[in-house]
Amino acid sequence: MKRLINDKGASVTAIIIILAILTVLGVVFVSLFSTGLEESTGEVNSTRALYAAEAGLESAIGHLKQTPVSTNWSWRDGYLSKPVGSGTVDAEVLEYESRDSTLSSSNKCEPFESTIVATGANPSRTVYIALAWGSASNMGIELYDNTIADCNNPTASAALIASSLTTKMPEIIRYRITDAAPATVTYTVRVSGTNGDSYKLRISHPDESSFGSGNTCGQPEGAPFDACMRSIISLGKYSNARREVFAGFSRNP
Secondary structure, three states, X not given: OOOOOXXXXXXXXXXXXXXXXXXXXXXXXXXXXXXXXXXXXXXXXXXXXXXXXXXXXXXXXXXXXXXXXXXXXXXXXXXXXXXXXXXXXXXXXEEEEEEXXXXXXXXXXXXXXXXXXXXXXXXXXXXXXXXXXXXXXXXXXXEEOOOOOOOOOHHHOOOEEEEEOOOOOOEEEEEEOOOOOOEEEXXXXXXXXXXXXEEEEEEEEOOOOOOXXXXXXXXXXXXXXXXXXXXXXXXEEEOOEEEEEXXXXXXXX
């Protein structure tokens, strides 16, 4: 008996299977290559945005520390889309306050005033708050849009606009003020924790009208602000990448 085998049909089937496998492998390779290229491009763009942010930070600090002090230390215009290399940078000049204290109950309220000055192309609008502590218990911060009459019942006199109540340290709030210049706005930071907890609160925000522009360093411990402190928030941009850096610094008398 003869066994009939369709060699031609078998060969065609094998070729189709091989081509299908090669096609799938090709699609996978192209997909992996494209993903790797996108990730590599994104990393490069992010690095360039970071370099732009750092350059904007250094440029703003250099501007503030120029002489004469009476003119340059009061500079608050910042930068708006300032070209840096092949990217751009936005930088805001903020006042810097230190509020180191101890909780006498489970919370404490720290009011402060922000003044958005209608000068220059880029008036500061950012409030940046950082809370650190040394106790074993966790602490948190909340930002309200007004003064608070009763710290145990804050929403009776103000609205909560931002909070940081995580288990990490430091707790940080970054809030962008929406009011148009000129405007003077009062905010309150509410620190929460355990009675007896000591904390370090750093508040960076637009100008307070009572801040001096001259050589007025060396304010006493516990003063609500320090005229020798400034902060810079610098946002670097390159293509679709955004990187932000923040620094607080002082000027020696």
